[in-house]
Amino acid sequence: MGRFSILLSGHLTPTARLRAQLQNTPCIAADGGMRHAASLGIRPELWVGDFDSTPLELLHDFAEVPRLEFPAAKDQTDGELAINAALERGATELLLVGALGGQTDHTLAHLTLAVRLARSGTKVILTSGLEEAHPVIPGRLRPGLPPRTKFSLLPLSNLDGLTLRGAEWPLERVSVELGNSLTLSNVVREGLEVELVSGYGVLIAQV
DSSP states (O other), rough: EEEEEEEEEOEEEEEEEHHHHTTTOOHHHHHEGGGGHHTTTTOSSSEEEEEOOOHHHHHHHHHHHHOOESSSSSOOHHHHHHHHHHHHHTTTEEETOOSSSSSSSHHHHHHHHHHHHHHTOOOEEEOOOSSSEEEEOOOOOOOOOOOEEEEEESSOEEEEEEEEEEEOEEEEEEEEETTTTTTTSSSEEEEEEEEBBBOEEEEEEEE
């Protein structure tokens, strides 16, 4: 089935880039993430969550969307459950909409989950519309960011053999320790490429 979109409950600004990314993608909403559906002009094919804090108005407006309900006392977030539902439907790429901002613990959970998914072979993009995040794992990443886009690469472990091409401040096979700020505040020149030998992190861009 290719790319699926998952609506999460973090911050969201509908932009032309985001709308283009959403085109022709099946969509699954995670509980409160359904509040973004109207502003994006989309109708999810499934609504996943415990619905214990979902406004009645939202339940009414999207009453026709099939629901997959879970108890409030569960071991996974609504977002992870929605992602699992997409993977079960054959998703090989995930666009996590509303994955950034909101509760810090949920944002960090989404970022680390995205790294885990990328390591298992699923391509993931996280977006708020104004910011976009891409997991960085061993191999090559071409995030498709426009020239002059500001970005940072945040190590989530020690990085070895890191190369940045197409950036204002390129790097060639460097090592970056966890917590080092070397890879913060860079700018895309054209055709940004990231290569990594070992470690993992996340690239965050202001799109």
